[in-house]
Amino acid sequence: MSRRIIACEVFKPYLDKLLEESGVEAVDYLEIRQHDHPELLARSIQSIIDETKDVDEILLFYGLCGNAILPLVSKGIPIKVLRVHDCAAALMGSNAAYRKRFEGNPHKRYHCLSYGERDDEYFARTSPEYRKISEEYGEDNADYVFSMLYDKFSTPVTYIKLGLDGEESQIRRKEEGYYSVIEGDLGLLRRMLKGDDDHVCVTLHPHEKFVGIYDYEEILTTVNRNHDREKTREE
Amino acid sequence: MDQAFYEELILSVTRGKVKDVDRLCREALEKGVSAFKILDDGLLAAMQIVAERWKNGTVFIPEVLIAARALNVGLAILEPYLVLGNQKPKAKVVLGTVKDDLHDIGKNIVGLMLKSHGFECIDLGVDVAPAKFVQAVKESGAKVVCMSALLTTSMIHFTEVVQAFKEAGLRDSVLICVGGAPVTATFASQIEADIFEPDAVTFAEHLERRLA
Numbered sequence: 001m002s003r004r005i006i007a008c009e010v011f012k013p014y015l016d017k018l019l020e021e022s023g024v025e026a027v028d029y030l031e032i033r034q035h036d037h038p039e040l041l042a043r044s045i046q047s048i049i050d051e052t053k054d055v056d057e058i059l060l061f062y063g064l065c066g067n068a069i070l071p072l073v074s075k076g077i078p079i080k081v082l083r084v085h086d087c088a089a090a091l092m093g094s095n096a097a098y099r100k101r102f103e104g105n106p107h108k109r110y111h112c113l114s115y116g117e118r119d120d121e122y123f124a125r126t127s128p129e130y131r132k133i134s135e136e137y138g139e140d141n142a143d144y145v146f147s148m149l150y151d152k153f154s155t156p157v158t159y160i161k162l163g164l165d166g167e168e169s170q171i172r173r174k175e176e177g178y179y180s181v182i183e184g185d186l187g188l189l190r191r192m193l194k195g196d197d198d199h200v201c202v203t204l205h206p207h208e209k210f211v212g213i214y215d216y217e218e219i220l221t222t223v224n225r226n227h228d229r230e231k232t233r234e235e
Numbered sequence: 236m237d238q239a240f241y242e243e244l245i246l247s248v249t250r251g252k253v254k255d256v257d258r259l260c261r262e263a264l265e266k267g268v269s270a271f272k273i274l275d276d277g278l279l280a281a282m283q284i285v286a287e288r289w290k291n292g293t294v295f296i297p298e299v300l301i302a303a304r305a306l307n308v309g310l311a312i313l314e315p316y317l318v319l320g321n322q323k324p325k326a327k328v329v330l331g332t333v334k335d336d337l338h339d340i341g342k343n344i345v346g347l348m349l350k351s352h353g354f355e356c357i358d359l360g361v362d363v364a365p366a367k368f369v370q371a372v373k374e375s376g377a378k379v380v381c382m383s384a385l386l387t388t389s390m391i392h393f394t395e396v397v398q399a400f401k402e403a404g405l406r407d408s409v410l411i412c413v414g415g416a417p418v419t420a421t422f423a424s425q426i427e428a429d430i431f432e433p434d435a436v437t438f439a440e441h442l443e444r445r446l447a
């Protein structure tokens with residue numbers, strides 16, 4: 001079966017590793033920062049979907065991601081999406097594990113190899129982003145933005161460790177107690193790549209649309225796109 | 236004040252020029268312009284522009300934060316005059332981001348818009364447990380509860396808050412309002428919320444009409 005893989009860059013180190021095990025395939029990665037704007041993210045993913053031809057399926061390494069994936073449509077090729085809320089659940093290996101960790105836990109922000117790197121770059125006062133905001137809006141505004149996005153949150157951050165090179169040194173770069181480290185699980189990503197378990201993903205066919213369920217089991221589903229139209233006609 | 240004045244004020248807010256916002260608001264008040272007019276045609280008009288641009292994806296989080304900060308500076312100057320003009324605040328509103336959720340940029344803008352429309356805001360902050368919403372209503376006598384959620388995993392807690400109000404026998408005496416980027420009208424009606432709006436500006440106007 002031929003396929004195209006589109007993924008958030010947050011998964012890059014893990015997919016690289018898994019694909020090395022199972023035979024290398026090309027992956028189209030989209031920048032993590034695109035998630036800042038769910039509508040724009042959906043548009044970027046859709047444009048890659050639309051230019052895809054001659055494959056049997058598209059594997060999307062995204063979850064519900066703040067509803068970002070809901071507008072996607074399949075114009076012929078089925079699209080498979082991870083059945084998770086977001087990358088944190090995917091890297092913990094299941095929605096149940098995420099729930100256990102997330103609910104009522106004070107460590108509500110997550111880092112992993114890729115996310116940590118990006119945050120270190122993005123949130124440091126020496127970052128190009130900081131400089132850009134300073135130049136455009138003045139230092140006091142840049143400082144305010146960074147304080148609202150980052151400084152105001154007290155540590156620790158949950159660090160999801162998946163046994164990759166570079167994790168230890170990343171953790172050590174932070175002061176003691178910055179991270180609360182947990183073991184992640186690549187099982188979900190591995191099963192998605194193998195394509196052998198329907199519960200790890202949701203498949204979108206032409207004439208269907210995604211619908212969010214907002215629980216910890218189903219997360220999202222698909223319905224017939226004409227469904228709503230028929231309902232309105234009946235009324 | 237002429238059109239050029241409002242244009243300058245709007246630009247100062249959207250560009251985060253807090254000193255200019257401060258100066259322009261004071262100048263206008265000194266010249267006898269009503270605080271309500273400065274607010275509507277200057278500060279709120281600016282926020283509307285930023286909200287539009289955010290929706291279209293032409294500006295990002297820094298621009299939203301920068302404008303909100305500048306608006307806050309202007310609002311602090313106008314506030315004493317707005318309170319005087321209003322006789323008494325419109326209604327008390329309890330506001331917070333639900334449990335497990337730390338996102339507060341949108342919630343703070345909702346707070347700013349409510350304040351700008353004369354509501355008295357009791358802001359409980361982020362990661363607010365259901366019991367805390369109920370307690371705040373009991374203590375303040377507020378008739379409106381506003382909940383914000385930015386995560387599809389924390390939206391689930393809206394239901395618990397609605398339930399907590401039912402259990403406290405207070406469900407019918409408060410208007411429950413929900414919002415935040417992932418929240419939809421369908422979801423809001425499923426959990427029996429009273430009001431949903433996709434953005435803070437339309438929400439403040441909606442609430443004003445509802446309580447009129």
Ligand code: B12
Pocket residue numbers: 035036037038065066067068085086087088108109110111115148149150153286296299335336337338339340341342344345381382383384385386387388412413414415416417430431432433434435436438
């Ligand atoms: C900024 C941001 C952060 C900042 C928050 C800073 C802060 N002080 O708030 C930081 C970096 C801390 C952060 C952390 C996380 N985030 Co975040 N974050 C965002 C981002 C990019 C923007 C949110 C925002 O501020 N929008 C701007 C404001 C103005 O818009 P708004 O909140 O929607 O509010 C408007 C309206 O909705 C409305 N409104 C808001 N509240 C209310 C209430 C009522 C009653 C009404 C009527 C209206 C209303 O009025 C506002 C103005 O018009 C979103 C993506 C997005 N665009 O939504 C992701 C996003 C919400 N985050 C996400 C994730 C995954 C996380 C983290 C888990 C990341 C991690 N690895 O740790 C953590 C979780 C922390 C936690 N437990 O809460 C995901 C959510 C996934 C999910 N499960 O649903 C998103 C959707 C990004 C994505 N696509 O993956 N995040």
